[in-house]
Amino acid sequence: MTVNKILIQIPCFNEEDQIEACLTSLPKKIRGFSIVETLVVDDGSQDNTRAKARQAGADHILELGRHVGLAQAFCLGLEHAFLALHADVVVNYDADRQYDAADIETITAPILEDRADYVLGERPLRHIEHFSLAKKILQRVGSSFVSMLCGQRIPDATTGFRALNREAGLKLTTWTQ
Numbered sequence: 001m002t003v004n005k006i007l008i009q010i011p012c013f014n015e016e017d018q019i020e021a022c023l024t025s026l027p028k029k030i031r032g033f034s035i036v037e038t039l040v041v042d043d044g045s046q047d048n049t050r051a052k053a054r055q056a057g058a059d060h061i062l063e064l065g066r067h068v069g070l071a072q073a074f075c076l077g078l079e080h081a082f083l084a085l086h087a088d089v090v091v092n093y094d095a096d097r098q099y100d101a102a103d104i105e106t107i108t109a110p111i112l113e114d115r116a117d118y119v120l121g122e123r124p125l126r127h128i129e130h131f132s133l134a135k136k137i138l139q140r141v142g143s144s145f146v147s148m149l150c151g152q153r154i155p156d157a158t159t160g161f162r163a164l165n166r167e168a169g170l171k172l173t174t175w176t177q
Contacts, residue, residue: 005035006108007060007087011073011160013043015095016052022095023056031105032112039085041077043067060085070160079173082166090169094160107163117168120154121161 008026012019023038030036037059042050044067053061062080064073074092081087089111091104099121110116139158164172 004033005037005085005087006030006033006089006091006104007037007039007081007085008091008093008104009039009041009074009077009081010058010093010095011041011043011070011077012045012049012053012095013067013070013073014045014047014049016045016047016049018095018097019049019053019058020056022093022097023053023058025097025101026093027101027104030108032108033089037085037087039077039081041073041080043069043073075173078164078169082169082173087169088166090164092160092162099161103161104163107161111163111165118164119162120156121159121163122156 010019010022015022019040023040026038028036038057039060039062040050040053040058041062041064042053043064050061050063060080062077064076068076077092078090081090089108091107093099093101093104103121107119107121110119139156142158
């Protein structure tokens with residue numbers, strides 16, 4: 001796959017305490033991409049998320065104006081990333097840094113190798129202390145159900161760490177409108 005530009009999308013709602021550390025933790029260079037940029041999707045934050053994101057060096061900020069929820073913010077961010085900012089690949093990354101930014105290279109490798117159009121990351125669910133036992137069990141049951149429906153092993157169906165190429169992203173944004 002010939003790619004040029006990767007955009008790391010960070011959906012945010014009242015993340016002023018997290019956004020600077022998140023943005024500074026992200027890689028500036030990623031193997032396989034000549035352009036690495038960030039897009040903060042502000043989901044109607046009532047705090048200083050936007051200002052802190054600008055101060056921390058976000059390349060782009062999409063202000064939604066009102067709180068629409070994570071799923072819609074994700075899709076609106078994809079649409080903006082692929083149509084307005086001309087990204088070839090988008091990685092969705094949570095502001096709370098549940099994931100290791102170094103794994104962005106790992107999650108994009110199947111896309112660069114033309115083995116996948118959409119890749120889901122996985123959190124170490126068993127080791128996340130602030131997740132209750134009930135949440136861990138429900139997560140496992142839900143992921144098993146999604147795996148059964150997809151015919152593929154999906155260990156963390158609700159992960160926010162995702163990578164997708166332009167073709168998959170445009171199909172997804174068209175489907176959600």
